[in-house]
Amino acid sequence: MKRVNFKLVLPACLVLGAMLYACSKSFLSKPPQGVYTPDAMASRAGVEGLLIGAYSLLDGNGGAGTSVAGAGTWVTAEDNWVWGGVCADDAHKGSDPGDQPEIVPLMRWSESPTNGWLDGKWAWGYDAIQRSNDVLRYARLAKDMTPADTTEVTAEARFLRAHYHMDLKKVFNQIPYVDENVTYAAGNWRIDNTIDAWPMIEADLKYAMANLPKTQGDIGRVNFYAAEAYLAKAYMFEHKFTDAQPLLADLITNGTTSSGKPYALVANFNDNFNAATKNNTESVFAAQMSVNDNTGAANANAGDVLNYPYNNGDVPFVNCCGFYQPSFSLANAFVTDPVTGYPNPDTYNNKDMRNDMGLKKTDPFTPYAGPTTVGETVDPRLDWTIGRRGIPYLDWGVVPGVTWVRNQISAGPYLPMKNSPRASQNGTLTDKSSWTAGYSALNYNFIRFADVLLWAAEVEVEIGSLDKAQTYVNMVRSRAANASGFVYQYLDPTKPQAGFSATPAAHYLIKPYAAGFFAGLGQDGARKYVRFERRLELAMEGHRFFDLVRWGIADTELNSYVTHETNATDGAGHPFPYTLLAGAVFTKGTNEYFAIPQIEIDATHDPKTGKPTLTQNPGY
Numbered sequence: 293m294k295r296v297n298f299k300l301v302l303p304a305c306l307v308l309g310a311m312l313y314a315c316s317k318s319f320l321s322k323p324p325q326g327v328y329t330p331d332a333m334a335s336r337a338g339v340e341g342l343l344i345g346a347y348s349l350l351d352g353n354g355g356a357g358t359s360v361a362g363a364g365t366w367v368t369a370e371d372n373w374v375w376g377g378v379c380a381d382d383a384h385k386g387s388d389p390g391d392q393p394e395i396v397p398l399m400r401w402s403e404s405p406t407n408g409w410l411d412g413k414w415a416w417g418y419d420a421i422q423r424s425n426d427v428l429r430y431a432r433l434a435k436d437m438t439p440a441d442t443t444e445v446t447a448e449a450r451f452l453r454a455h456y457h458m459d460l461k462k463v464f465n466q467i468p469y470v471d472e473n474v475t476y477a478a479g480n481w482r483i484d485n486t487i488d489a490w491p492m493i494e495a496d497l498k499y500a501m502a503n504l505p506k507t508q509g510d511i512g513r514v515n516f517y518a519a520e521a522y523l524a525k526a527y528m529f530e531h532k533f534t535d536a537q538p539l540l541a542d543l544i545t546n547g548t549t550s551s552g553k554p555y556a557l558v559a560n561f562n563d564n565f566n567a568a569t570k571n572n573t574e575s576v577f578a579a580q581m582s583v584n585d586n587t588g589a590a591n592a593n594a595g596d597v598l599n600y601p602y603n604n605g606d607v608p609f610v611n612c613c614g615f616y617q618p619s620f621s622l623a624n625a626f627v628t629d630p631v632t633g634y635p636n637p638d639t640y641n642n643k644d645m646r647n648d649m650g651l652k653k654t655d656p657f658t659p660y661a662g663p664t665t666v667g668e669t670v671d672p673r674l675d676w677t678i679g680r681r682g683i684p685y686l687d688w689g690v691v692p693g694v695t696w697v698r699n700q701i702s703a704g705p706y707l708p709m710k711n712s713p714r715a716s717q718n719g720t721l722t723d724k725s726s727w728t729a730g731y732s733a734l735n736y737n738f739i740r741f742a743d744v745l746l747w748a749a750e751v752e753v754e755i756g757s758l759d760k761a762q763t764y765v766n767m768v769r770s771r772a773a774n775a776s777g778f779v780y781q782y783l784d785p786t787k788p789q790a791g792f793s794a795t796p797a798a799h800y801l802i803k804p805y806a807a808g809f810f811a812g813l814g815q816d817g818a819r820k821y822v823r824f825e826r827r828l829e830l831a832m833e834g835h836r837f838f839d840l841v842r843w844g845i846a847d848t849e850l851n852s853y854v855t856h857e858t859n860a861t862d863g864a865g866h867p868f869p870y871t872l873l874a875g876a877v878f879t880k881g882t883n884e885y886f887a888i889p890q891i892e893i894d895a896t897h898d899p900k901t902g903k904p905t906l907t908q909n910p911g912y
Contacts, residue, residue: 333426334433339445342430346423346452347512350579351736353594355419366392366615367412369595369834370579370736371711373616374398375413375463375886376834381853383832384870386617386703387598400876401850401883405890405912414889417460421470424453428472447503451514454496454522455738461489462529462838465885466909469493482896482905485888490530497523508550511571512580517547517555521576521739528747529842533754540748544764547744549573555741557767560777562676565710567721567734576739583723583733592723592731596711600730601679601688602698608788609688609715610730614698618678618706620644620860620870621853622831625824626674627660630667633773633803637824641856646863647705648681648693657693659683660863661798663781669801673772675779677831679707683797684779688715689788704860704870710832716789742768742829749822758810758818765825766804772829773802847880854878882911 332338349355352368366374377383378399385395397403403410427449431442453471460467468483469492475481500519508515520539527536547555549571556573563569571578582591601607602614623645628635646660659682661668679685681693685707694700696707713722713732723731745764752761771777778800780792810818826839840846854877857870888908896905 330430333430334435336434336436336441339427339431339434339437342423342427343445343448346420346427346449347580348591349416349420349423350452350455350738351581351591351593351595352416352579353590353592355416355423365594366596366598367409368416370593370738371595372459372463372834372838373596373599373711373832374409376837377616377832380837380840381619381621381850381857382836383619383622383708384617384703384857385872386615386698386708387602387613388699389702389872391613392598392615396872398886400873401878402876403887405887405893405908407887407889410887411889411891413463414460414892417456418470420456421453424449424456425470425472425474428453443503444505447500447519448514450496451500451504451519451522454493454500454526457489457493457496458522458526458529461493462841463886464888464909466888466907468906482898485906490526493526494523497526506548507552511551512578513550514577515548515550517543518550518577518739520547521744524744524747525739528750529838531842533751536747537751537756540744540751543576543744544748547576547741549575555744557741557745557771559771559774561673561772561774562777564737564740565676565712565734567713567717567732570733570735574741575735575737576741576744578735578737581733581735583721583731584719584725589723589726589731592726593711593734593736594731595736596732597728597730599708599711601685601691601696601707601712604695604698606692606695607688609718610712610728612728612730614703616708616711616832617697617703618708618832619853619857620647620704620706621856622827623647623674623678623680623706625827625831626671626677628669628671628801630669630799630801633669633801634805635671635821635824635828637820641852644861644863649700649705649860649862649868650866651681651693651862653692653695657681659798661800663795663798665799669799671772671802671828672778672800673802673828673831675797676777677709679709681705684782684788684792685709686712686714687789688712690782690785701868702872704868708832737833742771746822746826746829749825750819753810753815753819753822758813758815759808761818761822762805762810765810765822768825768829769802769804773804775800841884846884847878850878879911882909885909887912 350370352370353365374395378385385399394407394409428446431445457469466485467489468485469489497519501516504516504519506516521543524536524539553573558572558574563572564574581593585591598613599616600610603611621641624640627640627645648657651657658664659680661670662682675683679691681691683691685691713734718729721733722729745767749761749764779797781795781797782788783791783793840849854873858874860869861867888906893904893906898905
């Protein structure tokens with residue numbers, strides 16, 4: 293198992309090993325081809341390569357951690373689909389109960405500190421932090437870089453360091469903050485993790501803001517506004533709403549992408565989840581994915597490679613693996629009032645949406661809010677978020693039901709969608725060199741402009757204007773209501789790639805809130821609707837668990853979720869409980885954060901004191 297002791301690590305994209313040889317005047321005195329010495333790293337080319345290496349772990353693919361417990365890149369997936377989705381109320385684990393069994397105690401909030409997934413996440417995060425620190429170490433030694441170049445590279449590296457620390461902070465809370473002055477050689481790597489990391493994360497992001505340009509020559513490279521958005525995000529987690537407010541206002545008014553395009557919601561919601569329309573005006577900062585680039589899919593979206601419909605005989609495209617199935621509760625959240633078009637945040641889970649649990653492919657079934665129904669309406673974002681029987685699934689075909697689900701009885705009837713490529717993109721925007729077509733070029737947006745708007749709405753609810761909060765929420769809802777972005781029936785159901793008709797696939801109804809609606813609700817009511825909008829807009833994007841924790845309502849929401857999912861039905865009164873959650877309890881004060889991996893605590897044993905310097909989280 294690969295260990296990370298904060299030793300100087302050079303990224304694999306450049307280095308096979310840093311070697312110095314004592315045998316002069318011989319072949320052995322020359323570094324082998326492809327191997328770089330520290331002197332070579334202390335140059336413009338070396339530093340730029342190291343920076344690329346630090347960026348490269350944004351996709352969660354590579355570095356330490358991805359082989360821990362034999363689990364692969366899904367442990368360190370950039371979208372946190374397990375940590376932020378399955379461990380919340382967005383999704384079930386999916387697949388068979390015994391597949392990737394380490395997930396089960398995580399999603400039941402009962403994991404042992406020896407769970408290998410914990411160490412995988414931790415080791416990967418600190419490998420990424422070390423890559424960022426390597427940039428800083430060598431940038432200050434490079435003699436062929438101008439002061440301006442050094443400052444900008446430093447700003448990018450400090451941004452990345454903040455990003456990786458923030459990711460670990462959300463998962464583990466008590467983390468050691470590691471800067472470029474910490475090295476194995478210096479012997480200062482045993483760091484206390486009881487000091488709050490947020491001030492250091494803030495400092496990195498403030499430095500990045502002060503020294504990054506507003507435009508960049510390379511797509512995917514961080515700019516001033518991305519750093520500003522990250523600082524606002526940090527403030528949201530810290531409940532520093534007064535500090536976040538001006539940053540969010542500036543992002544909404546003046547923010548641009550790295551290519552200089554003003555931030556804006558794209559016209560169609562689904563364009564955020566299409567590799568052909570990535571890096572659009574809504575993308576604030578993203579993990580960049582590419583395919584068919586002679587890397588064996590190393591730059592593709594490997595973290596989500598398990599999360600596609602399962603081929604039980606008639607899936608036309610990706611053949612694996614049936615994980616990350618949306619929950620009954622999530623599907624129910626998209627039901628709207630057939631008159632107002634509003635959601636039902638208080639009552640949405642009173643009855644399950646009609647679904648095909650227990651039905652054969654040949655059994656008759658009418659999807660909820662389908663074209664032949666009366667009095668049933670749904671938010672159009674539902675069918676770009678969740679695959680369900682009777683509704684077109686991108687250009688793959690109409691979902692036939694159980695034959696696209698690996699194990700319906702153990703995981704439910706629904707399918708993930710936001711991470712799925714189009715069938716028409718097979719071989720062009722998916723990788724042709726790997727065992728599955730599921731390696732795609734679809735970016736993952738760590739922050740998109742809808743995020744910014746909904747944070748701004750949260751801030752206004754807490755310290756500002758309820759009317760202004762409603763305005764921000766209505767911007768998001770108005771985009772969702774754009775009929776050009778609905779799911780439509782196929783022109784020919786037997787040829788799904790031939791195009792779509794003008795007939796919506798379901799009765800879609802969503803409307804902006806009427807003037808004064810939030811003011812009439814008051815602060816508590818408006819807060820509930822803002823948070824519910826975030827759930828609908830960002831579902832299955834890995835944010836839900838962390839939102840519930842920062843709002844302080846994880847225990848209430850997730851224990852209610854357990855009660856609901858373990859008593860779920862097909863919508864017609866027939867029970868189909870999600871048994872993997874039976875008896876699970878979320879304990880307030882403990883389960884907001886995951887256990888510090890025991891192997892990492894043991895590795896910090898200090899022979900001088902006889903004690904480790906890492907402290908376990910409360911309750912573990």
